[in-house]
Amino acid sequence: MSPNLRIAFRFLTAKKRAMLMSLSCTVLGVGLFIVTQATTSGFEKFFIKAILGADGAVRIEDKIQNTLRTVSAGNDFAVREKEGRKYIDGVEEPRLVIEGLREFPNVIGTSQVIRQNVLVSSAFKNRDSAQVYGINIDEHIKVSDLDQHVTSGSLDDFRQTLAGALVGRELADRLQLEIGESFLVDVRNSPPRRFRVCAIYETGVSDIDKVRVYIHMGEARSLLKKPFGVTFIQVALRDAARAQEEAAQMEETLGYSAKPWQRREKVWIGVFRALATSSGITVTVFTLIASLAMFNTLAMIVLEKTKDIAILRSMGYERRDVTQIFLWQAGIVLVIGAVLGSAFGAVGTWGVSKIPLELHGIIVTKTFQVAPAATHYVAAVATAVVMVMIASVIPARRAARLEPGDIVRGTAQ
Amino acid sequence: MNTASRLPSPASTSPGGGVALRCDGLQRYLGVGEGRVHVLKGVSFEAKRGEVCAIVGPSGCGKSTLLYLLGLLDRPDGGTIAINGEPMSNDDDDARTAARGAHIGFVFQFHFLMLEFSALENVMMPMRKLGRLTSAEMEARARALLASVGLGEKTHRLGTQLSGGEQQRVAVARALANQPAIILADEPTGNLDAKNSGVVFDLLTRLAKENGQAVVLVTHNPEIAARCDLTRPMRDGVFV
Numbered sequence: 001m002s003p004n005l006r007i008a009f010r011f012l013t014a015k016k017r018a019m020l021m022s023l024s025c026t027v028l029g030v031g032l033f034i035v036t037q038a039t040t041s042g043f044e045k046f047f048i049k050a051i052l053g054a055d056g057a058v059r060i061e062d063k064i065q066n067t068l069r070t071v072s073a074g075n076d077f078a079v080r081e082k083e084g085r086k087y088i089d090g091v092e093e094p095r096l097v098i099e100g101l102r103e104f105p106n107v108i109g110t111s112q113v114i115r116q117n118v119l120v121s122s123a124f125k126n127r128d129s130a131q132v133y134g135i136n137i138d139e140h141i142k143v144s145d146l147d148q149h150v151t152s153g154s155l156d157d158f159r160q161t162l163a164g165a166l167v168g169r170e171l172a173d174r175l176q177l178e179i180g181e182s183f184l185v186d187v188r189n190s191p192p193r194r195f196r197v198c199a200i201y202e203t204g205v206s207d208i209d210k211v212r213v214y215i216h217m218g219e220a221r222s223l224l225k226k227p228f229g230v231t232f233i234q235v236a237l238r239d240a241a242r243a244q245e246e247a248a249q250m251e252e253t254l255g256y257s258a259k260p261w262q263r264r265e266k267v268w269i270g271v272f273r274a275l276a277t278s279s280g281i282t283v284t285v286f287t288l289i290a291s292l293a294m295f296n297t298l299a300m301i302v303l304e305k306t307k308d309i310a311i312l313r314s315m316g317y318e319r320r321d322v323t324q325i326f327l328w329q330a331g332i333v334l335v336i337g338a339v340l341g342s343a344f345g346a347v348g349t350w351g352v353s354k355i356p357l358e359l360h361g362i363i364v365t366k367t368f369q370v371a372p373a374a375t376h377y378v379a380a381v382a383t384a385v386v387m388v389m390i391a392s393v394i395p396a397r398r399a400a401r402l403e404p405g406d407i408v409r410g411t412a413q
Numbered sequence: 414m415n416t417a418s419r420l421p422s423p424a425s426t427s428p429g430g431g432v433a434l435r436c437d438g439l440q441r442y443l444g445v446g447e448g449r450v451h452v453l454k455g456v457s458f459e460a461k462r463g464e465v466c467a468i469v470g471p472s473g474c475g476k477s478t479l480l481y482l483l484g485l486l487d488r489p490d491g492g493t494i495a496i497n498g499e500p501m502s503n504d505d506d507d508a509r510t511a512a513r514g515a516h517i518g519f520v521f522q523f524h525f526l527m528l529e530f531s532a533l534e535n536v537m538m539p540m541r542k543l544g545r546l547t548s549a550e551m552e553a554r555a556r557a558l559l560a561s562v563g564l565g566e567k568t569h570r571l572g573t574q575l576s577g578g579e580q581q582r583v584a585v586a587r588a589l590a591n592q593p594a595i596i597l598a599d600e601p602t603g604n605l606d607a608k609n610s611g612v613v614f615d616l617l618t619r620l621a622k623e624n625g626q627a628v629v630l631v632t633h634n635p636e637i638a639a640r641c642d643l644t645r646p647m648r649d650g651v652f653v
Contacts (some may be wrong), residue, residue, distance in 0.1 A: 003538070003541040003542055007527075007538075010527075010530060011529065013529075014529045142438075183516065203532075307523075307525055310486075310524075310525070310529050311525045311527060312538075313486070313513075314484065314486060314513060314517075314519045315513070315514060315519075315538060315539040315542060315543055315545060316510055316511060316513050316515065316539060316542045316591075317510070317514075318506070318507055318510045319506060319507075319510075320513075321542070333552075402482075403486075403487070404486045404487075405481040405482075405486040405487030406487075406575015408477075408486065408521060408525075408599070409477065409478070409480065409481065409487075413480040
């Protein structure tokens, strides 16, 4: 052990109460930072997973048509047109687009979907608004977690039932529908058609679970009178994080609008990020308190140890040794605080994940969602290191500036 | 410039000539504004190896101020200080600190032990900084020094567990730890009873003479001063 570290350790342990106060503030700061980051990112990850599981990474919809551009005819004469893009609803030739999508190595599945707003009625509720999604079930479960989202009934029953339907949990509750019961789907300019509930699913995203009804593609074409084309193609990617880059390439090569999940859910993702930042700032206050406690402890030690500083200086300890002794003290508190704080954060995160929480907002969950990550620990410790070391530099430098002659003469300021 | 390479040689290896410490025309002012006092008014002085010199005089005459200047704890406003013939007074702080560690041992009136450390650790502390010896050699030397001041049985006692006289004996052992050329003592017996004063003074002078060290001590005690090889009375910032 270096002489400076040895002295720092003794100075610190001589001020047990103040040291424990600084230490507990550091432990709290680091621990709470980890817990809050794990919970805020937990809800964000839960939402993203649910969204990817329901709507896939990319959605191909609407053909892009470039509008006419200004054409110069020479001699300052030009045909002037407003430049821009025009979108034509739906995908007219889905097979061709899917063939094009197969050229993308990151694409692992595609599913054609017909979508339309409808009214649904049950024995208990009339003409409630909903959205019909016509799908090929085996194609669709390759681009979604629909099979895992089924909470009652079965997909096999749906496969075998021509007029079968998969109904979202919230919509089923609103219509008071149980498995095997039927309901009417009403589309404008078409007689109502009856469907039977084969399964009820729950994605965890309220906006989906309260409106969406999945039916077979053939039934949807017949009901919605759409014999050709689809509303959109849902695409699953091997690496969903690359959806934005892949979507841009898809738009370029296919000539269709391609919306990555990051753009589709921009608002909610922004909200989650803002929440994470906000809670991060709040918890940084704890670390700030830790740094103030450390400042206070060190300032107190400097005041009480001026004679010791004079002795050390008289024995040949340099100014930088004195600075090091005080920075070591902060370092010792930081190391112990970071280790204990990380342990507290890990236990706290686990504990929070066990707290029951009935949430029916934009997401549906029964417990606190947490997503522990190494980066949270690194960020928490880094914040504590920066704050505490900044707070320690001032008393350490003050200690180093003390003149030994002034101290022994009793005139040190 | 490498500080270590500029250090004067330690007591045991220093060249002849006998003068370990010399100052010429030292000037020192203390305080600011109207409170500024001319404490040292051109003091010249030298201390030889194996010689014990007492600086005596009334309070406020500048004895301690001179001692701190000689110990490189303070900077003079004028004049020069040389250790083993090497001028030191105008060096940078690192060089002066290194010179202190290698060539000067201090004994202060109020012991100034580091109370969280044992007697043994207090004595080892200057050696640890200087880093000339291995850990085992440092401990052996610290034990030998404590034994020579009569504290061989109390090496592991904390500063708080030692009496005033014992603390001052530890301070003497600590001052001798790095075999400095010069021992500077500011009222080393000022806080001790007559018996302990005699013990500490005898220790200091005996060990210093055995090792050929120059001892400069500031004292109010006429008995102690009378037992020194040389007495330099001071008044109003000058030797008289």
